[in-house]
Amino acid sequence: MTPEEFEHIARKLRPKLNSIGLDFFSDRDMADDVTQEVLMRLWIMRERIDIRLGVEALASRMAKNICVSEWRKRKTRISSDTSGPPVDGYQQPTAMEDSDNRRLLENAISRLTPTEARLYRMRHLSDMDLAEMETVTGIKSRSISAMLSTARRKLLEAIRQQGGL
Template sequence: MCLYIVNSFEDMDEKSFEHIAGRLRDRAVAQARRFGLDIADAEDIAQDVMLRMWQMRGDLDRFRSPEALAMTIARRQVLNSFRRRPPESMDAVPADLASIAYGPLEDIEDKDNEEWLAARLARLPETWHTILYMRQVERCSGSEIAARLGIKESSVRTLLARARKILLEKMKERR
């Protein structure tokens, strides 16, 4: 295997870029696969990485390692792809869970969990409880909640996050 070494990335042409591109592309695919993407999505990420690396070829000498730069770009591309995906619905129950028969012990545990959660919800400040109820039960959007309560949408997001955080902390303590 012969590697073509470039003294300066500024002088990099298409041929010299091709010599390092294969290695960078393989590493970008592997990076994307580590995040759980299927092969097709990982290939798309790698393609985006290679395009970005080609666009930056004149500035690559500012970085210590083109491999590290490619991995950083790949990681950011993967995270951006996750952000663009619509949230998955939690309404659908997987078929294997729907067929489980619950017995008396599970009924008692469910009742105990419901009572515990109801008590924790009752201890939340009224506004937090209202926002959480409107979002989780009534399925209102942030803008709808803001309009109905007469507050800013950013306040809705903040209060909703705080309420969820408090409940999550209490759940962790309970275990």
């Protein structure tokens, strides 16, 4: 997709994406953020998108996923901001524990095959759904699911070997 084609498509998509964000959050600023995030992701993957397949469905799915992801982040922030005794003995990790956990995870991800690592990052760090991943990679969603399952098992085992669990 050329930059000119992308600009044309982006102009057509912007009202729809804004509407999705507004319906979800009832906040114009948040709706604008969702729209910008989707358009940025589409721009990054523009060369791999087949416009004949319809970009609108992909963009709508991306917007909904971003809305849900942001809602979860907000919910997590609100629940972690409340002070009080730990529930069921669970205590929030400290900054140092978070750093150690991130280091353990990155080390474990580095042990995956390049395809597994890429798919894992797309799914869990970029919050892409299987349809988006299929569009980007050209790999069928059933195969993606199987590879992600294998990657998660490998990650769990690698983290256990590092003494993380």
